[in-house]
Amino acid sequence: xxxxxxxxxxxxxxxxxxxxxxxxxxxxxxxxxxxxxxxxxxxxxxxxxxxxxxxxxxxxxxxxxxxxxxxxxxxxxxxxxxxxxxxxxxxxxxxxxxxxxxxxxxxxxxxxxxxxxx
Numbered sequence: 001x002x003x004x005x006x007x008x009x010x011x012x013x014x015x016x017x018x019x020x021x022x023x024x025x026x027x028x029x030x031x032x033x034x035x036x037x038x039x040x041x042x043x044x045x046x047x048x049x050x051x052x053x054x055x056x057x058x059x060x061x062x063x064x065x066x067x068x069x070x071x072x073x074x075x076x077x078x079x080x081x082x083x084x085x086x087x088x089x090x091x092x093x094x095x096x097x098x099x100x101x102x103x104x105x106x107x108x109x110x111x112x113x114x115x116x117x118x
Contacts, residue, residue: 003092005118007039007070008081021047030073037073038102039090042066042110065112069093069102093117
């Protein structure tokens, strides 16, 4: 059975602080796929590393572009979160072959190095 999830849309072009850096959602895309619609988000992920002395070897910041796929869109922005952000209902994509095909489409369309599924 397919898992339905609520996806809270984050503001675009605003940094979200994470454990070891931050990520910045930059674009949401709704893509047709085999008679359904898929939502994916692309952006920038930055991992900051700690070091004892500024400029020390191995002390650097790593960044790369990512895509995150919440799933198939079931209800588009049909409600708001407690903080007022739009919320959509999505169906998680669990089939491995489908994930691989979608991943390849996104890699071909976008300048990302990583595609993750929710």
